Amino acid sequence: MKTILTPIVIGIIFLNFNAFADPQIDSWLTAYSGKYARVYTNDAMKTAGNTLTNWTNGSQTQSSPAYCGIQEIYSSSDWIYIRSTGLGSYIMGPWYLNSGRTTMFPNLPVNQKLLFRFPRTNGVPTTKTISGGGQIGIFVDGVEMYNSWDAYTWSTVSNVDAQNITGYWNRDAYVNEGVSFDPGYAHQQNTGVYHYHADPIGLRYLLGDRVDFNSTTKTYSESTNTATKHSPILAWTSDGCPLYGPYGYSNATNSNSGIRRMISGYVIRDGNYGTSNLTANGRKTIPQWAVRIYNVASNQLGPNVITAHPLGDYMEDNDYLGDHGYVQGVDFDLDEYNGRYCVTPEFPGGTYAYFVSVSSNGTPTFPYNIGRAFRGNPVGGSIIAISESVATNFLGNTNLTSTLNSPTVKNGSVTLTWSAVEGGSYQVEASTNLSDSSGWTVVSSGNTSPPNQVTAGYTNITSLDTRYYRVGRTGIKTFDGAGTTLFATNSVAPGGSASRGQTVVLTITLPNSPPNPPAGAPISSVTIGSITASSATSIATNLVQAVFTIPSNYTPTGSQNVNVQFNPNPPYSLTGGFTIN
Numbered sequence: 325m326k327t328i329l330t331p332i333v334i335g336i337i338f339l340n341f342n343a344f345a346d347p348q349i350d351s352w353l354t355a356y357s358g359k360y361a362r363v364y365t366n367d368a369m370k371t372a373g374n375t376l377t378n379w380t381n382g383s384q385t386q387s388s389p390a391y392c393g394i395q396e397i398y399s400s401s402d403w404i405y406i407r408s409t410g411l412g413s414y415i416m417g418p419w420y421l422n423s424g425r426t427t428m429f430p431n432l433p434v435n436q437k438l439l440f441r442f443p444r445t446n447g448v449p450t451t452k453t454i455s456g457g458g459q460i461g462i463f464v465d466g467v468e469m470y471n472s473w474d475a476y477t478w479s480t481v482s483n484v485d486a487q488n489i490t491g492y493w494n495r496d497a498y499v500n501e502g503v504s505f506d507p508g509y510a511h512q513q514n515t516g517v518y519h520y521h522a523d524p525i526g527l528r529y530l531l532g533d534r535v536d537f538n539s540t541t542k543t544y545s546e547s548t549n550t551a552t553k554h555s556p557i558l559a560w561t562s563d564g565c566p567l568y569g570p571y572g573y574s575n576a577t578n579s580n581s582g583i584r585r586m587i588s589g590y591v592i593r594d595g596n597y598g599t600s601n602l603t604a605n606g607r608k609t610i611p612q613w614a615v616r617i618y619n620v621a622s623n624q625l626g627p628n629v630i631t632a633h634p635l636g637d638y639m640e641d642n643d644y645l646g647d648h649g650y651v652q653g654v655d656f657d658l659d660e661y662n663g664r665y666c667v668t669p670e671f672p673g674g675t676y677a678y679f680v681s682v683s684s685n686g687t688p689t690f691p692y693n694i695g696r697a698f699r700g701n702p703v704g705g706s707i708i709a710i711s712e713s714v715a716t717n718f719l720g721n722t723n724l725t726s727t728l729n730s731p732t733v734k735n736g737s738v739t740l741t742w743s744a745v746e747g748g749s750y751q752v753e754a755s756t757n758l759s760d761s762s763g764w765t766v767v768s769s770g771n772t773s774p775p776n777q778v779t780a781g782y783t784n785i786t787s788l789d790t791r792y793y794r795v796g797r798t799g800i801k802t803f804d805g806a807g808t809t810l811f812a813t814n815s816v817a818p819g820g821s822a823s824r825g826q827t828v829v830l831t832i833t834l835p836n837s838p839p840n841p842p843a844g845a846p847i848s849s850v851t852i853g854s855i856t857a858s859s860a861t862s863i864a865t866n867l868v869q870a871v872f873t874i875p876s877n878y879t880p881t882g883s884q885n886v887n888v889q890f891n892p893n894p895p896y897s898l899t900g901g902f903t904i905n
Contacts, residue, residue, distance in 0.1 A: 346399075347557060347670035348399070348444060349404065349718075351464055351557040351566070352397060352406070352466075353394060353464045353466075353527070353530065354394050354720060355413075355778075356392040356393060356465075357391055357393065357718075357720030357721060357724065358720060358721060358724045358743070358744070359392050359413070359776065359777070360377045360389040360390070360391060360392070360747065360776070360803075361377070361386075361389070361391065361392045361409060361412065361416070361433075362375040362376065362377055362415045362416065363376050363416045363418075363432070363433065364418045364542075365381075365418055365432070366418050369418065370418055371542075373542075375415055375776065377389040379432055380432070381430070381431075381432050383432075383514070384431055384434050384514075386432070386433070386434045386804065388802050388803055388804045389746075389747065389801070389803050390409045390411055390435040390803060391409060391721045391746075391803065391806070392411055392413040393410075393411060393413050393465045393466030394406065394407075394408050394465070394718070394720060395407050395408060395466075395720040395721055395805075395806035396716075396720065396806065396809060397716075397717040397718035398710060398715065398717060398809070399444075399717055400712050400713065400715070402444055402712075403442070403704075403714075404560070405440070405441045405707075405809075406438075406440045406441070406466065407438065407440075407806050407807065407809055408436070408466030408467075409435045409437070409466065409804075409806045410433070410435065410436035410466060410517060411518060412465060412467055412508055412510065412518060412526065412527070413465045413527070413530055414508055414526040414529070414530060415542075415776075416433060416506055416510070416518065417432075417506045418506060419431070419432075419504050419505070419506055419511050419512075420503065420504065422503060430514075431512045431513060431514055431516065432512065432516060433512040433516050433517075434512075434515075435804050435806070436468075436517055436518075437807030438462075438466070438807075439707055439708070439709075439809060440459075440462045440706055440707070441704050441705070441707055442461070442560050442561070442562060442563075442564045442704030443563070443564040443703055443704055444564065445564065446563050446564040446565075446700040446703065447700065447701060448700055449700070452616075452617055452661075452698060452699070454617055454618075454696060454697050455471040455473075455694060455695075455697060455702075456473075456843070457470070457471070457473055457475045457488070457842075458844055459519075459562075459706060460561060460694070460698075460702070461559050461560055461561035461567065461693075461694075462560060463524055463527055463558055463559040464527070464531075464557060464558060464559060465524075465527050465530070467510060467518055467524070468517055468519040469519065469559050469561065469567070469693060470519045470521050471497075471693070471694065471696070472496055472497055472498065472521060472690065472691050472692050472693075472696070473495065473639065474495045474497035474500050474501050475488055475495075476500070477489050477490070477491035477493065477494050477495065478491055478492075478493035478494075478626050478627055479491060483627070488842060492614065492618055492620065492624040492626070492640065493607060493626035493627070493640050494638060494639050494640065495638055495639070496636065496637060496638060496641075496690065497521040497522075498522045498688050498690075500637065501521070502522070505522075507525075507526060507543045507544055508524065508525060508526025508527065508544065509521075509524055510526070521692060521693075522680075522692040522693065523570070523680050523686075523688040523692065524559075524680075525545075525686075527558060528544075528555075529544050531558070531569075532556070533555050533558075533569040533570075533571070534546065534547045534555075534569075534570075534571060535547060545686060546682065546686025551571045551584060552583060553571070553583060554568070554571060554668060555570060555571040555679070557670060559693070560704075561678065561694060561698065561700075562702035562704040563698045563699065563700030563701055563704065564703075564704060565675075565677060565699065565700055566668075566671075567677070567678040567679070567693055568677050568678070568679050569679070569680050570586055570679060570681065570682045571583050571584065571585055572586050572679060573666065573668075576657075576666035577666065577674065578667070579667050579669075585682070586657045586658055586681070587656045587657045587658070588656065588657075588662060588689055588690070589645045589646055589650075589657075589658050589660060590642045590643065590644055590645070590690050590691060591642065591643055591645060592635060592643075592690075593635070593641055593642065594635065597643070597648055597650070598648035598649065599611075599648065602629050602641060603629045606629070607627060607638070607641075608626075609622045609623055609624065610622055610624045610626075610640045611642070611647065612643075612644065612647040613644045613647065613660050613695075613696065614640050614696070617696055626640070636690075639690065639691070639696060642690045642691070644660045646659070646660060652664070659695075661697060661698065661699040662679065662691050662692075662694050663677055663678040663694070663699060664677065664679070676699060678693065678694045678699075680692070680693055681693075706861065706863065707863075707869065708810065708859055708860075708861065708870070709809070709811060709812040709827075709829045709871055710809060710810070710811050710812075711812055711813060711814035721803070721805070721806070722745060722797075722800055724743070724745055726742045726744060726745075726750075726795060727742060727743045728740065728741075728742045728793070728795060729742060729743075731793075737784060739781060739782070739783045740782050741780065741781040742779070742780055742781070743778055743779060744772070744778055744779055744780035746773050746776075746778060747772075747800055747803055748773070748780075748797045749769075749770055749771065749772055749797065750769075750770075750772070750795055750798065751795070751798045752766070752767050752771065752782045753765060753766050753767065753793065753795075753796070754791045754793050755792050755794075756790060756791055756792070764794065767782075767784065768782045768784075810827070810829075810871065812827040812829045813826050813827065813828050813829070814828075814829050814831070815828050815830050816830065816832070816833070817832045817833070817886045817898055817902045818833070818886070818900075818901040820903070821903035821904070822872075822902075822903075822905065823874070823904070823905045824877070824881065824905070825875070825876035826873075826874050827872070829869060829871055830870050830871075830886075830902070831863075831867060831869050832868045832869070832886060832888060832898070832901075834866045834867070834888065834896050835896055836866070838896075840865045841862065841894070842862075842865060843862050843865055844862055845862045846891040847861070847862060847868065847888065847890055847891060848889040848890065848891040849888075850868060850870040850888050850889070851885075851886070852872055852874075852885075852902050852904070853878075853880075853885065853904070855875070857871055858872070858873065859871050862890075874904060881904045881905060883900040883903055884902045884904055885897060885898065885900065886898040886901035
């Protein structure tokens with residue numbers, strides 16, 4: 325087997341005089357990028373500490389190990405690009421459907437091969453965009469952020485909660501689905517997208533954000549110790565804003581004002597603070613924050629507050645204090661988008677930032693991560709390829725460079741340890757003369773890191789003498805990669821063009837008729853003329869993005885029809901929608 329010599333750094337200390345030179349690049353959790361993602365699939369496994377690196381339930385299958393979270397980071401002057409498996413860096417699971425933990429949740433997480441981008445800068449539009457179902461950002465561990473909605477809405481036609489309809493009483497995901505969250509406060513939908521709706525407490529523990537871990541129960545809890553430092557950046561949203569944990573500076577513009585938990589501007593509508601008492605009066609009106617972003621009248625009927633629909637069941641059961649005479653910065657900290665303009669350790673000059681909302685005992689509180697709408701313009705999101713020149717800022721898994729730690733000498737033996745990629749095999753060589761390139765001798769081979777570790781080692785128990793050591797990775801076990809990042813040309817349809825031989829990321833604007841399916845709807849095929857897209861995704865209600873490689877000898881050139889077929893329906897056709905030169 326060919327030896328791949330991995331460079332080793334010995335005894336070199338790099339002094340970082342600016343720990344956050346670029347927080348959009350530096351804030352990502354990459355320390356676990358060479359470690360396999362792991363799950364517990366039931367409580368017995370969790371109690372015993374037995375994990376899986378591949379798993380299946382018949383519907384979602386992770387057939388070979390995938391590495392945790394962040395795998396690639398790229399940047400340009402306008403965008404940050406993140407490639408991730410979407411799998412947590414702590415041990416994920418288990419997931420249950422009931423508080424008695426007798427019924428298993430039907431879904432398991434799988435590698436998403438996610439490529440996400442967000443803007444470096446962004447304006448603040450007058451008209452706000454609702455944070456809909458699905459991805460609205462990405463956490464620094466590479467796990468997707470979903471909003472506070474569980475995709476069910478009260479139907480005034482059938483008088484039941486219905487999925488993916490337009491309405492004004494939208495169910496709260498934490499209240500209705502929280503029972504299915506794992507100890508890290510995440511779960512996955514039916515395609516295996518592991519995601520957070522609320523406080524990502526497992527991630528916060530890894531980042532040192534005032535969270536304790538019980539090694540016996542393998543659960544996380546808010547620490548009872550006094551908060552002494554500002555929360556770290558936990559995520560970046562599609563509008564390019566950072567999301568911090570619950571703790572910030574007491575005074576938004578003074579980093580010397582002390583640390584405390586940020587107070588959300590939202591309260592339950594129970595008659596206090598000037599809110600409507602929904603229990604007594606019924607769900608007859610939606611709050612003013614909802615009136616603004618839904619652009620409808622306030623008189624929207626919902627179900628009465630009963631056992632089946634308790635107070636807090638819907639997002640609209642919460643009111644914003646700013647609409648009742650209370651003042652941000654005096655009576656509460658966060659605006660209706662769940663953020664504020666403030667100084668932070670990473671942005672000493674100030675930035676707009678969202679904050680995670682929790683109660684004094686650590687229970688997640690509405691609106692959890694961000695409000696029902698984005699403050700900025702959410703132009704970021706999942707993409708298929710990168711279509712501009714970028715800088716490469718980080719490459720994980722097998723691209724990671726090993727670093728040799730200081731040797732340990734004890735009882736006549738020398739122990740070497742080094743950072744390793746899980747699944748990798750390492751060879752140790754020794755030499756007594758650095759100037760003799762042919763003098764290296766293999767002293768140990770087949771060294772691997774222990775399970776769930778990113779460190780490997782070797783102990784030399786021979787007599788001590790003067791030797792130099794180097795380590796090389798000689799092999800890697802089969803793993804499920806995060807996908808290959810494609811660099812391609814951008815174009816649009818209708819109206820765009822490309823030349824033969826080019827690879828094109830085509831953004832297609834669908835006709836209004838028939839009515840457009842929701843973002844994320846499954847697609848059967850997309851074609852330009854007789855060329856079929858290698859991949860396609862519905863990125864918005866009326867937008868489809870697809871990748872095409874145009875053969876260098878393609879005929880005929882000129883105007884081509886563009887066809888999009890959803891599964892099962894509807895089909896769309898753009899006659900002459902694209903030109904091949």
